[in-house]
Amino acid sequence: MFTFSPKLLQLLQVLKKSSFENNIPYMYVDSVGKITVGVGHNLDAYKDKLELKFVVKRLTRHHVRGGDTGISVKDKTCLGKAATADQINNDYNFLTKHIGLKKYNPENLRKYTTLELSQDSIDKLFLADLKIAAAVAMREFGSENFRKYPIQCQAALIDIAFNVGNFSSFRNTFVPAIKGTGKYKNMSMSERWKIASQSCRRGQVSSERNNQVVKWLKKGSELCQKNVSEQ
Incomplete structure (x- = not known):
């Protein structure tokens, strides 16, 4: 079972805004x-x-x-x-x-x-729905992989699953980039999060919500790059 960290829950509170949910x-x-x-x-x-x-x-x-x-x-x-x-x-x-x-x-x-x-x-209902969204993301990207993702990237994937219900409309670039399959196989995780940030926009949500997910994914890319440079 996935446990939400206080920081992840804090990030996801943005869904309560009128421009989100x-x-x-x-x-x-x-x-x-x-x-x-x-x-x-x-x-x-x-x-x-x-x-x-x-x-x-x-x-x-x-x-x-x-x-x-x-x-x-x-x-x-x-x-x-x-x-x-x-x-x-x-x-x-x-x-x-x-x-x-x-x-x-x-x-x-x-x-x-x-x-x-x-x-x-x-709040209890919201948490239950977030857990469902997290489960959807973990089924798509793998439970162990998801747990290792930067918290900001976890938040981005949960938001998309919460809103859309699955990742079927993100098969061309977003999903394979994150999974590192196909032409993204030999790219670093930092590069792949950056590509994901460029292909995550949804047509039915506010620009503010789309921009927030972009920021989360870019932050994940930066953190991965930082971790590599410090090794």
Whole structure:
């Protein structure tokens, strides 16, 4: 099992920024129409909404165009208490019915929900999702190899796996460069991280997020070069 170092976890906190994955306590419709919560946790993909510790924060929702507000929370004593399965499904179903909300900034969608997760619950969910992303990266590049990579490079690979789910769209240059296969076989690890930094951009993410991964990979290249020069 992979253990996250404090430094690696600190680097990955950047995913909570709005220009990365957001850090949203309520369900919302993301930019591609998926019901999401926390730090980019896709409820449609994980199908675990009923397992999460939602708490009732509001009794009613703001109406969407046409006046629909969904099903209200009838009992005022429910405020601050653990949400029931019906209440969780009501928020989820309302957002699913109104996928058009994906046009709006997630930070403005609180009023269309009644439930929220605590920050502690979000952090635990985030860590669990990071572990899944790390496992994806280790399957691709090998567990022992991954553990030896510079922490910045680990962060870059975890971010890509967290966002994309796999490395199938990076087969031409990025993956073989890191693995040192094909024409990259006789190159140093420093050279290979540098090449990876030039072929890691994703079309569906912010320039800030792409630039951060580039910086991480370049830093890994510099550290590898430094280690070689000091030997």
